[in-house]
Amino acid sequence: MSVIAIANQKGGCGKTTTAVNLASAVAVNSKRVLLIDLDPQSHATLGLNIESQNSIYNVLSTYTSEKLTLKDIIVNVEANFDVAPANILLGTLEQELSDEIGRELKLFEAIKEIESDYDYILIDCPPNLGILTVNAIRAAQEVIIPVEPSRFSLIGVDRLLEIIDLISTRLNHPVKYRLLITMFDSRLRHSFQILNAIKEKYSANLFKTIIHTNVKLKEASLSGQSAVTYAKYSRGSKDYFYLASEIMYRKEASLDNIMRQMVKEKVKQLGEITFSLQNPNAQEVYIVGDFNNWKASEENKLSRNNGGSWVKRLTLRPGTYHYKFVVDGEWQEDPSNPNKEENNFGGYNSLIEI
Numbered sequence: 128m129s130v131i132a133i134a135n136q137k138g139g140c141g142k143t144t145t146a147v148n149l150a151s152a153v154a155v156n157s158k159r160v161l162l163i164d165l166d167p168q169s170h171a172t173l174g175l176n177i178e179s180q181n182s183i184y185n186v187l188s189t190y191t192s193e194k195l196t197l198k199d200i201i202v203n204v205e206a207n208f209d210v211a212p213a214n215i216l217l218g219t220l221e222q223e224l225s226d227e228i229g230r231e232l233k234l235f236e237a238i239k240e241i242e243s244d245y246d247y248i249l250i251d252c253p254p255n256l257g258i259l260t261v262n263a264i265r266a267a268q269e270v271i272i273p274v275e276p277s278r279f280s281l282i283g284v285d286r287l288l289e290i291i292d293l294i295s296t297r298l299n300h301p302v303k304y305r306l307l308i309t310m311f312d313s314r315l316r317h318s319f320q321i322l323n324a325i326k327e328k329y330s331a332n333l334f335k336t337i338i339h340t341n342v343k344l345k346e347a348s349l350s351g352q353s354a355v356t357y358a359k360y361s362r363g364s365k366d367y368f369y370l371a372s373e374i375m376y377r378k379e380a381s382l383d384n385i386m387r388q389m390v391k392e393k394v395k396q397l398g399e400i401t402f403s404l405q406n407p408n409a410q411e412v413y414i415v416g417d418f419n420n421w422k423a424s425e426e427n428k429l430s431r432n433n434g435g436s437w438v439k440r441l442t443l444r445p446g447t448y449h450y451k452f453v454v455d456g457e458w459q460e461d462p463s464n465p466n467k468e469e470n471n472f473g474g475y476n477s478l479i480e481i
C-alpha cells in the first residue's frame with residue numbers, strides 16, 4: 128500500500144485537481160484507492176458532490192462529541208474509488224492539536240486501521256504548512272508537489288522541502304518527493320522558460336508527465352465528477368492517466384524498463400528471414416511482397432555479395448507472405464523456393480511462411 132500526500136502551500140496550483148483525477152485514473156486501472164480530503168475548504172469533497180455529516184475531523188479530533196474511525200466516514204464515489212470527506216470543522220483542528228503529544232501522528236495512526244483495504248491512499252492537503260499538512264507528510268511515503276508554471280510558482284517549494292526533510296530526519300520517517308508541472312500552457316513562451324528553470328533545479332525529482340491546461344478539468348469538478356469519468360478522452364484525463372501509470376509502474380520498475388521489456392517481448396514474436404538470389408549479372412535487385420506493399424523502394428533493395436548472390440534480411444511477424452524479386456526492372460519468382468501461388472496477373476508469386 129502506498130500513501131501519497133499532495134501538498135504545496137501555494138494556493139490554486141492544482142493539488143485538489145491532481146488528487147481527484149489521479150485517484151480516479153488509478154481506480155480505473157483496477158487499483159483500490161482512498162482519497163483523504165484533509166483541507167477544511169473541502170474542495171475535493173464538494174468537487175465530487177459528496178454530502179456527508181461526518182468528516183475526517185471526527186477521526187482526528189479528540190474533542191469531537193462523535194469520535195469516529197476512518198472506516199465509519201468513508202464514502203464510495205466510483206468503482207475502486209473511496210473518499211474520506213472533509214468539512215469546515217477541520218479548520219479548528221490546528222488549535223485543538225496544539226498541545227497534544229504525538230499530534231503529527233494522528234493521521235498515520237488512523238490510516239493503520241484501513242491500510243490493507245487499499246493499494247493507494249492519496250491525501251489532498253490544504254494550502255499551508257500547518258499541522259494538517261505535517262500529518263499528511265508523516266503518514267505518506269511520497270509527496271507530490273504540484274507546481275503551476277508562473278513567475279512565483281517556485282516560491283515556497285524550498286520551504287516545503289525543508290519540512291519534508293525535517294520529518295525525514297527528526298521524525299525518522301523518510302519521504303520521497305516529486306514535483307508535478309500543472310496547468311502547462313504550451314502556447315506561452317514563458318511556460319517553457321519556467322519549465323526549463325524547474326528542470327534545471329529539480330530534474331531528479333520531477334515527473335515526466337506534464338498536466339496541461341484543459342478546461343474539461345474545471346468543468347468536471349463543476350459537474351461533481353473527475354475528468355477521468357466526465358471527459359475520458361480529454362487532454363486533462365489523458366494527462367492524469369499518464370501520471371497514474373508513471374506512479375503505478377515506478378514501484379516495480381521504472382517506466383523506461385517497462386517499455387524496454389515490452390519491446391523485447393514484441394521482438395520475440397517477430398521472425399528474422401534472409402531472402403537470397405544468385406544472379407552475378409544483375410545490376411540491382413529488390414524484394415517486393417505483401418509485407419512492403421509490393422514497393423521496390425530503397426529499403427527493400429538486396430545487397431550484392433562477392434560471389435554474385437544478392438541478399439536481404441527482413442524482420443517479419445509470423446504469417447504467410449507472397450513475394451517476388453525485381454531484377455533490373457523485371458519481376459520474377461524466387462527460383463530457390465518451390466512454394467508458389469498463382470496471382471491475378473496470370474503468373475506466380477513465391478510463397479513463404481514464418
Ligand SMILES: Nc1ncnc2c1ncn2[C@@H]1O[C@H](COP(=O)(O)OP(=O)(O)OP(=O)(O)O)[C@@H](O)[C@H]1O
Binds near residue numbers: 137311
Ligand atoms: N490543468 C488544469 N487546467 C485547467 N484548470 C485547472 C487545471 N488544474 C486546476 N485547474 C483549476 O484551477 C483551480 C485551482 O485548482 P485546484 O483547486 O486543483 O488547486 P489547489 O491547489 O487544490 O487549490 P487550493 O490551494 O485552494 O486547495 C480550479 O478551479 C481548477 O478547476
Ligand SMILES: [Mg+2]
Binds near residue numbers: 142252
Ligand atoms: Mg485544494
